[in-house]
Amino acid sequence: MDLLEYIEKIPKAELHLHIEGTLQPELLLKLAKRNNVSLPYSSIQKIKDAYQFQNLQDFLDIYYAGANVLRTEQDFFDLTWDYLEDAHRQHIIHVEIFFDPQTHTERGIPFSVIISGIHKAMERAKKNLGINSQLILSFLRHLPEESAFKTWEEAKQYKHLFVGIGLDSSELGNPPKKFKNIFAEAKKDGMKLVAHAGEEGPASYVREAIDVLNIDRIDHGNKCLDDENLVTEIIKKGLALTICPLSNIVLKNTPCMEEHPILKMLEKGLKVTVNSDDPAYFGGNLVKNFEAMATNLPLTKNHVYQLTKNAFEASFIDESLKEQYL
Ligand code: ADE
Ligand code: ZN
Secondary structure (H helix, E strand, C coil): CCHHHHHHHCCEEEEEEEHHHHCCHHHHHHHHHHCCCCCCCCCHHHHHHHCCCCCHHHHHHHHHHHHCCCCCHHHHHHHHHHHHHHHHHCCEEEEEEEECHHHHHCCCCCHHHHHHHHHHHHHHHHHHHCCEEEEEEEEECCCCHHHHHHHHHHHHHHHHHCCEEEEECCCCCCCHHHHHHHHHHHHHCCCEEEEEECCCCCHHHHHHHHHCCCCCEEEECHHHHHCHHHHHHHHHHCCEEEECHHHHHHCCCCCCHHHCCHHHHHHHCCEEEECCECCCCCCCCHHHHHHHHHHHCCCCHHHHHHHHHHHHHHCCCCHHHHHHHC
16 A cells, blocks of 8 residues: 555544634535625635735634625524535544634524534534544634633533534734633633644744643643753643644744654654644645645654554543544
8 A cells, every 4th residue: 555545545543623723615605605795705706816925914804704695593503514524535444623713603503503503514524424522612812812711601501512622723923821810710620722823923823822721732842942941841741732734834833844844753752743724724634634745745554653643642532432543
């Protein structure tokens, strides 16, 4: 079996996937029409042409504008189902899905509509496709902590439907410590904790996410490489990093795939995993991320095996059930 076939066939887990970032141009146009939302694009090609980003904020502006077509439970169902069908085609058997409720509640969509649509698609995927999936509620860091608390008050009644909380959106100027209290509160409620850190922000944000927020896993974390002591601490603590190679290139956090540090991180002993982040915006799904690595880096089957094993080990699958995946 050659490397590309191995990548495709190996049963995989994905741990860093924003459901709003799976909104493909075809569905974007379909939902805009269905909900009478006007878009600045008239064709799939025009949408694809608009996806040129200089940095994270450039992308986020387009991502939030796209999310505006999501209005009804059916819309959230269709979005999630499309992703899960694609995940099945890629032999992903476990996925941890971020959703950003504030992106929708801020424009008047009830929390119940969002969570029901997503959850129903996850249930169907479990039954019909055999995919295990879990939800992580992600707070928007450009909003104040009070907004996260307000969201949390509403979300708590559905907390049996998600495993953890996360932190995403504009990183620079919004350090982890801004969300110290809500993370402590969610921990008391039994939530797993993750946060985007060191994607665009400095190594000190990664340290803060670990020391102040007490996270269980780091989303991105690439910038930890600027601080050798921090790398040693992360390895000692066994904290995993959800690396998103194509995202890093498209958002210009890494100059090109040939220079992506993921294999160097693996060799240092960091528990890194491969993920697609926002596949509709960054040029492809999880398999495409592995393929880009295979084309541009000295990737071997052993690497693919290790990266995949790391993802299952770092997942929030119940410890008693993990063995069946490893
Ligand atoms: N929201 C969706 N994708 C994101 C990313 N890569 N970084 C921060 N916030 C996000
Ligand atoms: Zn992300």
